[in-house]
Amino acid sequence: MELLRLLRQRRWAAVLGYGFFVGMMAVGYYYNLTLVQLGLVDLGERVIGMPEQRVASSMGVLAAITCVVALLVGLAMRRRGWSQRFVVKLRLAWGVVLAQTILTAIAPSIRVESLFVAWVAATAVVLGVGVPATFSMTVDLIPVRDRGYAAALITGASYFAAAVFSSTWRIERFAAQSLAVMIPGVIALGVIAWGRWRIVESLARQHTLAEFGRGRWLRRDSHGTLRGDRRLMAVVLLMFGIYFVDSLGFLRLLYAPIYMESAWQAPDLATHLFIGVVHVVGALIAGVLYGRIDSRTLFLWIFGIFALTHLLYIDRTPVADLLPNSAPPLAMPLLYALTVSLYTVINFAVWADFSTPRTISVNAAIGVASSAWTATFISTALALRWRLGGLALDTHLSRVAALAMLFFLAILLAWYFEPAIRRQESGDGRQESGVSG
Amino acid sequence: MRRLRLIMLLIAALLLAGCGENGIAGVTLVTEGDHAFGPGETLRGALVISGGATTIPASARVLGPIYLLDGRLDLDGAVRGDVTILGGALRLGPAAVIDGTLNVGGGALDRSPTATIAGGENRGMGVALPDVRPATLSSLVSRAGWALANALALALLAALTAQFLPRPVSRVGMAATRYPLVAGALGLLAGVVVPALLVLMAFTLVLIPVAILGAALLALTAIYGWLAIGAALGRWLFARLNRRVSRAAAAATGTLLLTLALNVINLVPLVGPLALLAAVVTGFGAAMLTRFGLRSYAPPDDRAWQADWSRADWEHRPA
Numbered sequence: 001m002e003l004l005r006l007l008r009q010r011r012w013a014a015v016l017g018y019g020f021f022v023g024m025m026a027v028g029y030y031y032n033l034t035l036v037q038l039g040l041v042d043l044g045e046r047v048i049g050m051p052e053q054r055v056a057s058s059m060g061v062l063a064a065i066t067c068v069v070a071l072l073v074g075l076a077m078r079r080r081g082w083s084q085r086f087v088v089k090l091r092l093a094w095g096v097v098l099a100q101t102i103l104t105a106i107a108p109s110i111r112v113e114s115l116f117v118a119w120v121a122a123t124a125v126v127l128g129v130g131v132p133a134t135f136s137m138t139v140d141l142i143p144v145r146d147r148g149y150a151a152a153l154i155t156g157a158s159y160f161a162a163a164v165f166s167s168t169w170r171i172e173r174f175a176a177q178s179l180a181v182m183i184p185g186v187i188a189l190g191v192i193a194w195g196r197w198r199i200v201e202s203l204a205r206q207h208t209l210a211e212f213g214r215g216r217w218l219r220r221d222s223h224g225t226l227r228g229d230r231r232l233m234a235v236v237l238l239m240f241g242i243y244f245v246d247s248l249g250f251l252r253l254l255y256a257p258i259y260m261e262s263a264w265q266a267p268d269l270a271t272h273l274f275i276g277v278v279h280v281v282g283a284l285i286a287g288v289l290y291g292r293i294d295s296r297t298l299f300l301w302i303f304g305i306f307a308l309t310h311l312l313y314i315d316r317t318p319v320a321d322l323l324p325n326s327a328p329p330l331a332m333p334l335l336y337a338l339t340v341s342l343y344t345v346i347n348f349a350v351w352a353d354f355s356t357p358r359t360i361s362v363n364a365a366i367g368v369a370s371s372a373w374t375a376t377f378i379s380t381a382l383a384l385r386w387r388l389g390g391l392a393l394d395t396h397l398s399r400v401a402a403l404a405m406l407f408f409l410a411i412l413l414a415w416y417f418e419p420a421i422r423r424q425e426s427g428d429g430r431q432e433s434g435v436s437g
Numbered sequence: 438m439r440r441l442r443l444i445m446l447l448i449a450a451l452l453l454a455g456c457g458e459n460g461i462a463g464v465t466l467v468t469e470g471d472h473a474f475g476p477g478e479t480l481r482g483a484l485v486i487s488g489g490a491t492t493i494p495a496s497a498r499v500l501g502p503i504y505l506l507d508g509r510l511d512l513d514g515a516v517r518g519d520v521t522i523l524g525g526a527l528r529l530g531p532a533a534v535i536d537g538t539l540n541v542g543g544g545a546l547d548r549s550p551t552a553t554i555a556g557g558e559n560r561g562m563g564v565a566l567p568d569v570r571p572a573t574l575s576s577l578v579s580r581a582g583w584a585l586a587n588a589l590a591l592a593l594l595a596a597l598t599a600q601f602l603p604r605p606v607s608r609v610g611m612a613a614t615r616y617p618l619v620a621g622a623l624g625l626l627a628g629v630v631v632p633a634l635l636v637l638m639a640f641t642l643v644l645i646p647v648a649i650l651g652a653a654l655l656a657l658t659a660i661y662g663w664l665a666i667g668a669a670l671g672r673w674l675f676a677r678l679n680r681r682v683s684r685a686a687a688a689a690t691g692t693l694l695l696t697l698a699l700n701v702i703n704l705v706p707l708v709g710p711l712a713l714l715a716a717v718v719t720g721f722g723a724a725m726l727t728r729f730g731l732r733s734y735a736p737p738d739d740r741a742w743q744a745d746w747s748r749a750d751w752e753h754r755p756a
Binding site for chain 2: 213
């Protein structure tokens with residue numbers, strides 16, 4: 001683990017930068033998981049009394065605006081060279097946290113739909129700026145070899161906190177929890193970003209080192225420029241598929257009280273701790289495996305587990321209908337939490353590995369915004385349409401499971417045919433008998 | 438051909454070894470209809486209920502575990518083993534006695550206050566901390582005897598495996614000992630997911646034989662990984678002692694020591710079972726990483742791409 005090497009070499013600036021990045025992203029992701037994704041729904045439906053459909057539409061709008069803003073900001077950062085300037089990224093991040101603090105503080109007092117829509121739009125713009133600004137700091141602060149581990153720490157910490165500290169999905173509670181961290185955070189970040197510190201200057205040079213700045217999956221094109229190899233688009237597509245499958249399934253399970261109240265909204269702390277620990281274990285597994293085994297294997301596991309989990313829910317649904325007081329097994333949320341952690345680790349680590357300091361802002365915007373947020377936008381609309389159209393729970397989940405299995409199959413086929421495609425591209429004219437690989 | 442026959446014999450021996458008192462190879466499956474045990478009737482082996490209604494009266498006994506996947510079970514007799522509910526409905530009558538643990542992973546439970554459950558009740562997927570029961574001399578001697586017999590059997594198996602599959606065993610052992618984190622992570626992932634898949638298969642009823650085969654394959658993989666780690670340990674030990682011995686002897690010695698050591702460590706509450714689990718999942722993961730030893734495993738080499746880096750790659754170039 002590179003962090004241990006940095007500690008042995010007493011490179012304290014690098015160690016502090018590492019810790020700063022993990023902390024910042026963990027808090028940011030926790031904020032996204034709780035206040036943005038769950039608190040928004042509570043604010044719209046319970047506090048303001050809006051119909052479900054309009055709240056869901058607002059979520060879709062949030063996702064769409066975030067996607068567009070992230071892409072624009074990512075491109076702007078690349079053109080202006082901000083992608084390679086750590087101090088600029090720090091100041092952008094400070095601006096994002098400041099804006100989010102203000103939005104969080106006013107959220108619980110919103111009572112009118114028009115203000116709610118304006119709040120959602122503002123949150124989306126801020127998120128859109130935040131994604132490229134914060135993700136692009138990976139090349140400044142996290143050694144390439146440790147991207148999996150750092151992503152695991154971020155994922156494990158944020159999901160553990162979300163599972164254990166948010167049994168009550170209320171905007172007031174989320175806002176209070178978030179402000180407790182964000183207010184001191186924005187002050188501290190402001191001091192760091194706008195002051196002159198030798199540590200910051202030292203961190204600002206780290207992206208020039210290959211151990212920080214050079215992604216794993218780059219190749220030189222015909223002009224000698226380092227670019228992400230062609231797997232980048234495949235990963236974008238796969239991450240889109242993962243977010244789509246996850247969101248499409250979970251947005252339906254949210255409205256099945258028997259599954260929510262026995263797991264994510266259970267009254268007992270032990271269940272929350274269990275789910276939190278599973279998230280941490282899943283994150284650590286992914287952190288260790290990332291970069292050390294073929295990434296296709298990890299994607300196969302993710303889609304495979306998604307399919308299995310949804311099939312378990314489908315299998316369980318008739319029993320739940322017949323025995324409404326029977327507790328569903330925790331195997332399903334266990335598998336769900338495990339696979340969510342697996343793909344979240346990939347999401348935090350992978351974009352920087354297709355990037356140089358010049359391209360990280362755009363690649364992070366494409367990856368995070370266009371795969372995650374676009375998938376959320378489309379799946380939210382689809383899940384709502386199916387549910388309000390009266391589609392039964394098990395049928396809904398069958399479709400989700402089928403989609404997961406299709407992606408699984410697609411990866412298997414791509415893997416199987418890859419050697420033949422490579423030979424074709426390299427212009428190997430020899431006649432081959434049979435298909436190898 | 439001779440090697441193949443020996444391997445088949447090994448597999449058969451393993452399967453026969455499972456036909457112990459708990460009747461791993463003896464399974465009664467109830468899928469539908471009404472089934473009532475007679476007074477005083479004794480069933481040996483596991484009872485798996487995936488439908489229908491089963492009644493075990495007060496004088497009847499089941500000498501093995503019970504798995505309730507679906508359907509209904511009225512239990513008023515004695516069970517020498519664990520009872521696990523994953524679905525369906527279980528009624529524990531006033532005279533019911535469960536010698537093991539009642540694991541409630543789903544379904545409905547109606548328990549009489551006078552029903553006895555010796556090992557306690559586990560709900561959901563929670564991990565039950567092991568009981569630290571007071572040890573008697575006879576129980577310690579008995580446990581030591583079983584541990585030694587187990588270790589000797591595994592040592593023999595290791596010797597045979599190392600003799601007939603030297604390179605695969607070596608590859609698995611190297612993956613487990615050089616990259617224990619990667620092997621352990623993959624083993625843990627598979628160890629959590631694959632059993633869930635097997636349970637889902639079992640729920641389909643039609644795939645129960647496949648699920649049983651899958652469970653057997655899972656166990657064999659874990660044993661294979663264990664033997665490979667033992668073989669690697671044996672090679673290392675004799676290299677340190679500067680002694681040349683045969684592959685089989687090194688594997689047998691290493692596996693014997695590994696098994697005995699972990700049996701001793703296992704006596705330490707919590708830490709022991711965790712250490713044992715870590716060793717098992719690491720071996721299992723190493724077997725998967727190397728495809729049962731058919732290929733070597735090594736993580737990607739970073740040095741080549743890290744050398745390909747220049748100022749032009751990170752400097753800002755205005756448009």
